[in-house]
Amino acid sequence: MDPYAWTWNPEALLVVPLLVAAYAVGVRRFPAPRWRIACFAVGMVLLVAVGVTPIHTLGMHYLLTVHLLQNVVLAEWAPLLVVLGIPPAAAAALGRRTTVRALTHPAFALPLWLVNYMLWHLPWLYDTALENPGTLLHLEHACYFVTGVLMWWSVIQDAPHELAPGTRAGYVFAAFVLGSPIGLVMALVPDAIYDFYVEAHHRVWGLTPLQDQQLGGILMAVEQAIVFFAVFAYWFLRFIADEEEREDLEHAGEPT
Numbered sequence: 001m002d003p004y005a006w007t008w009n010p011e012a013l014l015v016v017p018l019l020v021a022a023y024a025v026g027v028r029r030f031p032a033p034r035w036r037i038a039c040f041a042v043g044m045v046l047l048v049a050v051g052v053t054p055i056h057t058l059g060m061h062y063l064l065t066v067h068l069l070q071n072v073v074l075a076e077w078a079p080l081l082v083v084l085g086i087p088p089a090a091a092a093a094l095g096r097r098t099t100v101r102a103l104t105h106p107a108f109a110l111p112l113w114l115v116n117y118m119l120w121h122l123p124w125l126y127d128t129a130l131e132n133p134g135t136l137l138h139l140e141h142a143c144y145f146v147t148g149v150l151m152w153w154s155v156i157q158d159a160p161h162e163l164a165p166g167t168r169a170g171y172v173f174a175a176f177v178l179g180s181p182i183g184l185v186m187a188l189v190p191d192a193i194y195d196f197y198v199e200a201h202h203r204v205w206g207l208t209p210l211q212d213q214q215l216g217g218i219l220m221a222v223e224q225a226i227v228f229f230a231v232f233a234y235w236f237l238r239f240i241a242d243e244e245e246r247e248d249l250e251h252a253g254e255p256t
Helices: 010-029 034-052 054-061 064-085 088-095 098-103 106-120 123-131 136-156 165-179 181-188 209-253
Strands: none
Touching (some): 034 054, 034 064, 064 106, 064 136, 064 209, 098 106, 106 123, 106 136, 106 165, 123 136, 136 165, 165 181
């Protein structure tokens, strides 16, 4: 098989058009500024990119590093962009549903995202999913995306759970601290732990299975540090600005 071949993947070629159609209907009812539409569009482009381009072929048959990149896109990047793309009015309307309110609650969404991320990276489950690309792997990717949307929801949207900037910053920091050890473990363990890639018949880029795993773990940890720190920094600065504004108001109200 050509490692740089494009491929048919229903995740990208069937699910993404359905998401785009649903978003188009939603935006007609709840208009969104161009930057939100652009965020959603980039999220969809990323889903297509990791689903049908050589990224998918390399990740499915050759390199753990590339498959980890797919997972990061599905669990973190694309969900973040999708939630950014949802107009606040649409989020408020969805938030009135009891199910959405429960699933997006930070006390539920963050642990769910973490448990899901950790379970699918267990070696026996990871290998089994790759050996069943038509069934279990699709479930894995769907779980990544859905739990990613739920995790980011309260960080970005005000409804149904409006968190203070400081709380959002702490939430993102907790997600990073609790989620980042996965990549670090893969980078530091002395043996390759995923048999699917150890037993791959073809190697590319001159990487051994252990080097492939170490590189993937490092890139995963670095990526998480960049993305989560950027979101954390935004909300932390908002928290500082709000505190300064509050102090200014208190000083202005003091008698002279």
